[in-house]
Amino acid sequence: MSSKYTAAVVQAAPVLFDLAATLDKTADLVNQAQAKGAKLILFPEAFISAYPRGLSFGTVVGSRHPEGRLLWQRYWESSIAEGDASCLRLGQMAKDANAFLVIGVNEKDTVSGTLYCSMFYFGPNGDFLGKHRKIKPTAQERVIWGEDDGSTLSSFDTAIGKLGGLICWENYMPMARMAMYQRGVQVYLAPTADNRAGWQQTMQHIALEGRCFVLGCNQYVTKAMYPADLPGIQDLENQPAIMASGGSIIVDPLGNVLAEPLWGEEGILTAEIDLDQVIQSKLDFDPIGHYNRSDIFDFKVNRQPPIKVVDQ
Structure with missing residues (x-):
């Protein structure tokens, strides 16, 4: 296992509602992160191919x-969908x-027809x-996304440490x-x-509570990025010019900010991950060990599946 390596958080917008163009942009951003030496690259929630902020989908x-x-x-x-041509391209x-590579996607179940808000790991x-x-x-998201049954509360034991996480307001769920x-x-x-x-305070709290590095990743999106021919585009008339301002961040296991929040622009944050700091942080607190009170x-x-051992 590598004790130290570089992790990257990509703050950007997809080419909204355009899968092919979003995949092209993703490839470019992955290349940029790789050029910064990143061994772990994280993209925002629903990066492929939109977090449809401000849209009602015609529902009341x-x-x-x-x-x-x-x-x-x-x-x-x-x-x-898992295993389709786009998924293979991400791999x-x-x-x-x-x-x-860990990326937020809108995942379609081609059998049931349901969409899920997912993280794909490669x-x-x-x-x-x-x-x-x-x-x-959360809230109106329930119109467009189904709920998981807990069987994909996944984690991975890899050469760069044990990886796992949650999406958006799942991080407010203590259990x-x-x-x-x-x-x-x-x-x-x-x-x-x-x-x-x-x-950002939530990200710092999780780092302190879990005694882990935390990579928080959001999009930077403007209203002008939405396709003009999008059905329901009139929903955005009273929305601000900047729809999502970012705020991506990287925090160490003692709650120290390694990469300051990025606001108002696209960019790639990087920080050194030193897994020895995870061990050191357990001296005085461990939520599953000496502070657990089982x-x-x-x-x-x-x-919940067992942690998956990855020989990479």
Whole structure:
């Protein structure tokens, strides 16, 4: 295992609702991160191919508008499925960069038709390692995304440490966080769409609570980036020019900020991950060890898979 390496957090926007163009942009950004020496590259929530902020999909309680169904189809068509050509291309990007690639995607279940907000993990040899599906979409997100059943609360034991994480407001769910901690996650990945200033405190809290490195990753998106011909585009009339201002961050296991939050632009943050610091941080706190009090508390997660050992 490498004790020290460079991790990169990519703050950018996809080419909204355009799968092919988004994949091209992703490849360019992966190359840029690789040029910075990154061995782990994280992209934001729903990077492929949109976090549809501000759009209603023509829904109100009790009715749906046909225009919203057309928007849903457009969204579906810009999404990907595990093992499809787009997924394989992402694996090739990871292989070309010789890095672990973790990316937020809209994942389509081609059997059921449901979309999930997911994180896809790829190894440096190009293998698809696994995924995590969001277990609880927030508010209006529940119109467009299904819920996972806990069977993809995944984690991975790799050559660069134990990787795992949660998406956006899942990180406010104490038991979901504990599900990650109990797998011994050392590098905790938190792609999000939350660009409020308070989010950085959440990232620092998780680092301190979990005694792990935390990579928080968000998009930078403007209203002008939305396609003019998008069904339901009129929903954005009263939205601000900057739809998501970023705020990506990297934090060490003692809550120290290694890469300051980036606001108001696209960019790639990097920081050195030193896994020895994870060990050192356990001196005075360990949520699954000497601070666990298993004689008082009994914690169980239904259907959570064991940590996957990755020989890469």
